[in-house]
Amino acid sequence: VQLVESGGGLVQPGGSLRLSCAASGRTLDAYAIGWLRQAPGKEREGVACISSYDTSTYYADSVKGRFTISRDNAKNTVFLQMNSLKPEDTAVYYCYGYLPYFTSGRGTQVTVSS
Numbered sequence: 398v399q400l401v402e403s404g405g406g407l408v409q410p411g412g413s414l415r416l417s418c419a420a421s422g423r424t425l426d427a428y429a430i431g432w433l434r435q436a437p438g439k440e441r442e443g444v445a446c447i448s449s450y451d452t453s454t455y456y457a458d459s460v461k462g463r464f465t466i467s468r469d470n471a472k473n474t475v476f477l478q479m480n481s482l483k484p485e486d487t488a489v490y491y492c493y494g495y496l497p498y499f500t501s502g503r504g505t506q507v508t509v510s511s
Contacts, residue, residue, distance in 0.1 A: 398422040398496045405490060405505030408482055416477040416505060418492030425468065426450060428496055430475045432466065434488035434507075444490070445477060460486075482509045 404416040418430065431446035445466040446455040454466055465478040475492060487509050493501040 398500050400492050400494070400500055400502040402490060402492050402502040402505040405507045407508045407510065409511050410483060410509055412482050412509070413478070413480045414482065414507060416479065416490055416492075416507075418475040418477075418502065420473050420475075423496050424470075425473055425475060425494065426470045428494045430468065430492060430494040431455075432477050432490055432492050433501075434486075434490045435504075436485075436488040439488075442488075447475065479507070482507075484509050 399421045401419050402416060404414060406414060408414055427449050429446055429448045432444040433441050434444050435441040442457065444457050444460055445464055447466045447468060451468065456464060463481045468475040487507060489504040489506050491501045491504045493499065
């Protein structure tokens, strides 16, 4: 099973990015998938999670109302739409799932700066 993140980049404050987490080797719809982020010098933080079969979602307070997690089962991909980005959102973003063991990608860098 492999997860590959993409979609990161440099964006100005207030801008938007959409991150993608593409899976191979396992169909994702039966599994909860989440996003973590880690900024330099800070602990890894859970950002968002979508339950199996999309029955519920979870967001950290720091991103609630700005980020949206979703999935496209036809593409076997989970997305993280990030709007109204702030400099404090700067981090490496990882998608993960227990498939059935903890599996994570290599991450994608998001930099929010003017």
